[in-house]
Amino acid sequence: MDWYDPDLTITEQANLLSINRTSLYYKPVQPSLEDVHMKHRIDEVYTKYPFYGSRRITVHLNKRGVEINRKAVQRHMREMGIAGISPGPNLSKHRLAHHTYPYLLRGLAITRPNQVWAIDITYIRMKQNWMYLVAVIDWYSRYVISWELDQVLEMPFVLHAMERALGQATPEIMNSDQGSHFTSPTYTDLLKERDISISMDGKGRAxxxxxxxxxxxxxxxxxIYLKEYSTPRAVRKGVRDYFIFYNEERPHQSLEDHSPAEIYLP
Known part of the structure; x- marks a missing residue:
């Protein structure tokens, strides 16, 4: 870091980096164990029933002895980035200024690798916190082409996963939900540059x-549910090892017990 000058004030350093000075003093507040536990319970319900909204999740939890009101469930779901009647967790409120695209897969015969890819984000729990996982998968072979983990729901980790996937191949169609990451011009322009057709799930179609x-x-x-990881480092290693197993060893009934790699890779 040859540019670093120890005599620069915090304000001058912030100006050079084009960031807000107050952010340099910010220390993230760790979530309470109660909040973490509740998010994990919601995650379990949502993973099993991705078409459940906040009302149904509230009812489901209350019937099983978990006392929580709908407003609290809605808050947790916002922080987790999930929404009912939407296949991905990717932010229930997409920006109205961002263009959405039609769903191109209805009635389409998907017969070969790299014809259709899908991308999505999910909540990954840890013992005392959580992370977010984004993955790109080939629809035909079920092969996970790329993935990224992050502790915040920001745009860079989505772009990194997409760029790494495109470094390996180019799909004809890219499918996603209508979340804010996937309607962002930063993301859609990346696909348009490769002449990839953009497909987005229909609203309310889980x-x-x-x-x-x-x-x-x-x-x-x-x-994830079996290992109960404690640290981001452990999650990264665990997810990496699982995807190697998933791609290369795990037989899929829909693939006549072949692994995704056997179908996807030449």
Missing amino acids: LDNIIIERLWRNVKYED
């Missing part, structure tokens, strides 16, 4: 992105 919903259930039931 099964339009069913392939990646099944992936999330596999990841959570076969790894």
Whole structure:
């Protein structure tokens, strides 16, 4: 860091980096164990029933002895980035200024690798916190092409996953939900530059992105819920190891017991 000058004031350093000075003093507040526990319970319900909204999740929890009102469930869901009747967790309120695209997969025969990819984000729990996982999957072979983990729901980790996937191949169609990450011009322009057709799930259609919903259930039931990771480092290693297993070893009934890699890779 040859540019660093120890004599610069905090204000001068902030100005050079084009950031708000107050952000340099900010220390993130750790969530309470009660909040973490409640988010984990909501995650379990939502993973099993992705078409449940806040009202149904509230009823489901209350019937099982978990006392919580709908307003609190809505707050947790916002912080988790999930919304009912939407296959992904990707932010229930997309920006109205951002253009959405039609769903292109209805009635489409998907017969080969790289014909259709899907992308989505999900909530990944830890013992005392959580992370977010984004993945790109090939629809035909179920092969996970790329993935990223982050502790915040910001745009960069989505772009990094997409750029890494495009470094390996180019799909004809890219499918997602209508969340704010996927309607952002930063994301859609990346696809348009490659002449990729953009497809987005229909509003209120929980099964339009069913392939990646099944992936999330596999990841959570076969790894995350079993391991109860404590640190981001442990989550990254665990998810990396699981996706290697998922791609290369795990047989899929829909693939006649082949692994995704056997179908996707030449």
